[in-house]
Amino acid sequence: MAADLVGLAESTSEEDVCKILKCFNEKNSQIFVFPGIGSAEKQKIALTLLKRLDNKGSSRCYALCLETVRILSRDKNGLDVLTTEDLLKVIVRHAQLEYYAQELGEGVTIQNGESNVIVEAQKCLCNLIFNSSSVQRICCRNGCVEGIIQRLKTYQDPDVTYEIKYFDMRMLFLLTALCADIRPKIRHELHGLSYLIEVLDLPLRGPEQSDARLSDKDVDLINEVLKILFNITITVGKNNMDEEEEAHFFIT
Numbered sequence: 366m367a368a369d370l371v372g373l374a375e376s377t378s379e380e381d382v383c384k385i386l387k388c389f390n391e392k393n394s395q396i397f398v399f400p401g402i403g404s405a406e407k408q409k410i411a412l413t414l415l416k417r418l419d420n421k422g423s424s425r426c427y428a429l430c431l432e433t434v435r436i437l438s439r440d441k442n443g444l445d446v447l448t449t450e451d452l453l454k455v456i457v458r459h460a461q462l463e464y465y466a467q468e469l470g471e472g473v474t475i476q477n478g479e480s481n482v483i484v485e486a487q488k489c490l491c492n493l494i495f496n497s498s499s500v501q502r503i504c505c506r507n508g509c510v511e512g513i514i515q516r517l518k519t520y521q522d523p524d525v526t527y528e529i530k531y532f533d534m535r536m537l538f539l540l541t542a543l544c545a546d547i548r549p550k551i552r553h554e555l556h557g558l559s560y561l562i563e564v565l566d567l568p569l570r571g572p573e574q575s576d577a578r579l580s581d582k583d584v585d586l587i588n589e590v591l592k593i594l595f596n597i598t599i600t601v602g603k604n605n606m607d608e609e610e611e612a613h614f615f616i617t
Contacts, residue, residue, distance in 0.1 A: 369393075370406075370433075374413045379426050382417065386429040390436060397439040407437065408446040418455045424482050427459060431485035438492040448497050453490075453507065460486035462512025480526050487532035494539045504540060505547045513537050514551065517560040520567060527582050530564075534589035541596035548597045558597060565590050 369389040376382045393399075402410070414430045434456070438447050457463050461483050490509070493500040504510065513533045519525050541548055551557035568583035579587070 370402075370410055374409060379422060383426055383429055386426075386433050390429065390432045393436050396436070398442070399437065399440050400442075402437075402443075404443040404446065407443045410437070411446045411449075411452060415449075415452050415455060418452075418459065424479055428481045428485050431456070431459060431482065431489055435485060435489045435492055438489060438496065441496050444493075444497055445499075448493060448500050448503075450503060450507070453493070453500065453503055456486050456489050456493075457504075457507060457509055457512070459483065460490060460512075462509055462516070480529065484526075484528045484532060487529070487536060491532060491535050491539060494536060494543070498543075501540065501543050504536075505544050509536070510540060510547060510551065511555065514555045514557050514560060517557075517564055520564055527586065531582075531586055531589065534564075534586060534593060538589055538592045538596065541593055548599075552597050558594070561590050561594055 369392060370385060373382065373385050376385065399407075410433075414434055417430050418427060434447060434452075438444065454463075459482050461479075490500075490504065494504055513536060516525070516529075516533060520530055537551075541551065565587060568579060568587060
């Protein structure tokens with residue numbers, strides 16, 4: 366399988382790189398282990414992808430690079446080469462979480478093709494968080510959590526697609542499930558409880574005012590949000606809530 370990526374490091378043309386990656390990704394879309402790719406080869410591939418992702422390129426090339434990272438990240442063997450802080454920083458940037466973590470204004474305008482890049486970056490992070498305890502620790506301190514919570518404020522924007530919302534919530538669920546230490550920060554410092562309940566309210570407003578039913582996508586998103594709420598409130602009693610949280614819980 367490593368032969369599929371031969372020439373990746375030597376290719377200078379973006380078009381050639383895209384052809385190589387597209388071929389590899391299509392061939393391995395359903396593969397979850399890569400015994401044919403050794404640690405040294407995987408490291409070389411990771412460095413090449415990092416260089417492409419960190420430099421100026423097209424949305425198509427970024428998405429293909431991230432798709433390759435996502436496919437390779439399914440295999441826990443040799444995963445350490447994909448869990449470096451440098452690579453994770455670039456992936457977080459392509460997920461556009463870095464921007465939100467820094468609270469630079471109200472939000473960003475998502476250009477054509479960028480949604481695919483954002484979602485591929487989110488999928489990479491989901492795989493890496495699930496498979497690597499070191500990535501879990503890094504993502505709890507590299508602005509990933511702050512970025513997700515800040516982006517919650519923009520979910521009414523039509524540019525923020527269902528897929529972006531879903532994988533934000535998937536990441537936050539994994540981090541709150543696997544990293545108990547981050548739960549108090551999300552609740553208290555980042556006011557995550559209030560923002561998450563507001564996200565729950567968005568898809569419920571329409572059906573509440575008409576006979577329309579929730580779509581399957583709405584149900585899936587609500588399910589992810591409820592799982593996060595469970596994680597961050599599992600040890601919370603009424604006496605530990607502030608007034609804003611109590612109001613959101615509609616306690617009578």
